[in-house]
Amino acid sequence: MPLRDRKVIVTGGPTVEPLDPVRFISNRSTGKMGKAIADAAHLKAREIVFIHGPVHESLLENVPYRTVGIESTVEMLDAVISELRPDCVLIMAAAPADYRPVKKSSVKIKKSEEELILRLVKNPDILMTVAEIRRKNSALRNMFLVGFAAETDNIENYALGKLAEKDLDVICVNDVGRHDAGFGVDTNIVTIFSRWGDRLELPLLSKKDTASRIIDCVEEGIMKKTDKLLP
Numbered sequence: 001m002p003l004r005d006r007k008v009i010v011t012g013g014p015t016v017e018p019l020d021p022v023r024f025i026s027n028r029s030t031g032k033m034g035k036a037i038a039d040a041a042h043l044k045a046r047e048i049v050f051i052h053g054p055v056h057e058s059l060l061e062n063v064p065y066r067t068v069g070i071e072s073t074v075e076m077l078d079a080v081i082s083e084l085r086p087d088c089v090l091i092m093a094a095a096p097a098d099y100r101p102v103k104k105s106s107v108k109i110k111k112s113e114e115e116l117i118l119r120l121v122k123n124p125d126i127l128m129t130v131a132e133i134r135r136k137n138s139a140l141r142n143m144f145l146v147g148f149a150a151e152t153d154n155i156e157n158y159a160l161g162k163l164a165e166k167d168l169d170v171i172c173v174n175d176v177g178r179h180d181a182g183f184g185v186d187t188n189i190v191t192i193f194s195r196w197g198d199r200l201e202l203p204l205l206s207k208k209d210t211a212s213r214i215i216d217c218v219e220e221g222i223m224k225k226t227d228k229l230l231p
């Protein structure tokens with residue numbers, strides 16, 4: 001089924017994991033990359049939903065598609081699962097927190113000791129959970145999964161590792177060690193790998209142009225995957 005007939009679920013922004021009523025663990029994602037992808041997909045797909053963590057309200061002004069706001073990684077997982085359809089494309093540009101505090105204090109933690117030790121527990125991996133759902137349910141085998149990899153070194157190897165480990169169709173790796181790529185900025189430098197061995201190295205581009213190239217690759221990948229499923 002081509003992209004124009006599909007629903008695209010895009011995630012963007014950080015997640016936040018509360019420590020107490022006023023403090024949390026999070027990261028520097030702004031949601032710009034995810035939002036640019038949702039915008040690019042909106043020009044080509046049947047339906048878009050943008051699931052985002054806490055982002056600046058100006059990012060969501062006048063968006064012409066549905067948006068769903070969440071806070072934690074577990075909430076993002078639940079929101080993604082509730083949006084899954086057999087024809088969907090999931091593009092995970094969000095930066096979900098990998099760990100959360102073992103327990104959230106119901107009152108503000110007091111500044112008493114010189115050292116404060118936080119115990120964290122691993123969050124579920126959203127992409128791996130969805131890939132497993134796809135593997136176990138043949139009615140969902142046409143779902144198309146796209147991940148990002150935020151790396152600072154050994155970029156290609158880590159990206160290919162995540163493509164395989166998370167059972168993705170496409171992975172977009174950005175070098176987040178650079179000042180003009182990755183978190184917060186309006187530009188990115190992305191290399192796109194597919195499970196069919198394609199490799200496309202994009203130059204420094206605006207996130208808008210990067211997003212449109214990613215959507216082109218998703219469109220091509222969907223056609224390749226469809227061909228491979230034909231008897």
Ligand code: PMT
Nearest residue numbers: 029030031032033092095125126127148149150182183184
């Ligand atoms: O939001 P911006 O400021 O525009 O920045 C964009 C970005 C740098 C956040 C974006 O381009 C990006 O790289 N997003 C992925 C960040 C990330 O979490 O990378 P990772 O290598 O840790 O994770 C690999 C993949 O697994 C990602 O698709 C991620 O969304 C997904 N993941 C991660 C953790 C988790 N618990 N579940 C997941 O599904």
